[in-house]
Amino acid sequence: MKDIKKIVLEKINEAKSLLQLQEIRIEYLSKKGLVNDLMKKISKLDKSEIKSYGQEINNLKQFINEKIKSKQDEIKNKELDLQLEKEKIDIHLDKDVLSNANKHILNKVIEDVEDFFLFKGYEIAEGPELETDLYNFEMMNLSKGHPAREMQDSFYVDAENLLRTHTSPVQAREMIKKKSKKLAIICPGKVYRRDNDDPTHSHQFMQIEGLVVDENINFANLKSTLIELINHIFGKERNVRMRPSYFPFTEPSVEVDVSLIKENGDENYIEVLGAGMVHPRVLDMAGYNPDKFSGFAFGIGVERIAILKYKIDDIRNFYINDLRFLNQFKGDN
Ligand code: DAH
Numbered sequence: 001m002k003d004i005k006k007i008v009l010e011k012i013n014e015a016k017s018l019l020q021l022q023e024i025r026i027e028y029l030s031k032k033g034l035v036n037d038l039m040k041k042i043s044k045l046d047k048s049e050i051k052s053y054g055q056e057i058n059n060l061k062q063f064i065n066e067k068i069k070s071k072q073d074e075i076k077n078k079e080l081d082l083q084l085e086k087e088k089i090d091i092h093l094d095k096d097v098l099s100n101a102n103k104h105i106l107n108k109v110i111e112d113v114e115d116f117f118l119f120k121g122y123e124i125a126e127g128p129e130l131e132t133d134l135y136n137f138e139m140m141n142l143s144k145g146h147p148a149r150e151m152q153d154s155f156y157v158d159a160e161n162l163l164r165t166h167t168s169p170v171q172a173r174e175m176i177k178k179k180s181k182k183l184a185i186i187c188p189g190k191v192y193r194r195d196n197d198d199p200t201h202s203h204q205f206m207q208i209e210g211l212v213v214d215e216n217i218n219f220a221n222l223k224s225t226l227i228e229l230i231n232h233i234f235g236k237e238r239n240v241r242m243r244p245s246y247f248p249f250t251e252p253s254v255e256v257d258v259s260l261i262k263e264n265g266d267e268n269y270i271e272v273l274g275a276g277m278v279h280p281r282v283l284d285m286a287g288y289n290p291d292k293f294s295g296f297a298f299g300i301g302v303e304r305i306a307i308l309k310y311k312i313d314d315i316r317n318f319y320i321n322d323l324r325f326l327n328q329f330k331g332d333n
Helices: 002-014 018-029 034-044 047-087 095-100 105-119 147-151 169-178 219-234 280-285 302-310 323-329
Strands: 130-132 155-158 161-163 183-192 204-214 240-247 250-261 267-278 294-301
Touching (some): 018 047, 034 047, 105 183, 105 204, 169 183, 169 280, 204 267, 204 302, 219 240, 219 250, 219 267, 219 294, 240 267, 250 294, 267 280, 294 302
Antiparallel strands (some): 130 161, 155 161, 183 204, 204 294, 250 267
């Protein structure tokens, strides 16, 4: 019996496929197999030997069964590993692609502004790019037929829906969400106007809206926030200028310019944002009692900041994905 065990074990160990294992099983364990043949000899044995012989045969049967089973598992696992290896998908990006990747310069400007305001405890809000006339205009104190609507030529989808012309509607959306609680938010995003594209105009551009509403907000709060912001973005050496202006959703309103020293030494001012104290009617429409609450708001032109900071001469460069342009800002902040 020991010899038989040794021989079967060798055969099993050498088997390379489930089919070969099946053949071994037939050779030893089937009706016409070796174990059965051995079993038949039992009738010729002496009574005293029958029991131990029977046990040995059973033991051999069990032994072969176990060895075949464990070899079977081994082969199945190997096949599975092989299959997995074959079907493996490499999800890693080519390292050359990664080393060329670079954040877009406009996103860097946005992240820089976000960092500044997050540190001050502002929240970042979002609003839809396809906006309703109600939020884009009416809730911003631009009722139907208001002449100032013409400052923002729009892409209407139908009479009540348009691509938002500014990020200001997010002011109303956030105030309604906050239900008369104080708030401080910024909202970066794309906006759209019906403009012919040229070096200084684009039908799509980016803004960052800001809104702070609380019980005692005054113009000095607005001014100090904006000056700090501009110092953060450009460093302290730039001059800042505030000009009185008009926006229907703020009163008083200002436009803020930042100085640019030209190559011939002349100082030029470029407008980077509009701002003001939130109009009482805007507060009221969004559910804030204007006798109790006051607020300031601003809208930053992201492209204008980038143009000034990085001395870019054509706004269209931001959108055409020319690597010669984009790679200039690799690793830059
Ligand atoms: N929404 C204005 C625009 O697109 C920019 C703006 C001006 C936003 C003054 C404001 C603000 O929040 O207070 O021209």
